[in-house]
Amino acid sequence: MSYDPIKAAQVVAKLLRLSEAKALDAVKAVTLVYLCDREFITCWGLPILDENRVSMPHGPINFATYQHINGQVGPVPTGWKKLLSNQANHMVGLTREAADSNLDLLSRAEIETIEAVWGRFGHIDTWDLALWTQQKENIPEWEYPGDLMRPILLATIMEAVGIEDPAEACEAIEDNRRIDALFEEIRGH
Structure with a gap:
């Protein structure tokens, strides 16, 4: 189990499909990804995505997914570009190929978790959601990091x-x- 940017793209794509919007604010997207991972940990004892998580001034996030959404990695994996597009004003959008049938790396339990998190938090404005995640009674693991x-x-x-x-x-x-x-080593030989 290591970070899989294609699976991360599928998580974001599923959130976007649930939103019925053409785009989602990048901050809200990565916050929701964190909440999906957290909920999956609660239910199943492990995260959906294997990556580092960090406290940032606007709340907790999955760091590698944040970097991909913000175009801070290169080259972007083909599977990422197949599902998601970076848009103006810090938005992430769906491509035409982002049908549920293309979300094949997500298990049924993962999809159900994503749907439950969207049902609970999807209607909340980006910055209200960020503020919610900064409350100790909601996300006690988040600590204000200053500017870092x-x-x-x-x-x-x-x-x-x-x-x-x-x-x-x-x-x-x-x-x-x-x-x-x-x-992976055996497959590579």
């Missing part, structure tokens, strides 16, 4: 959502990463 960013450890999120033994759960995820890496 501050890492949010997976174990910290797990503890905040009530996972019984966060260290053991993180160790199991790390074991899966090592197994995945071995399979």
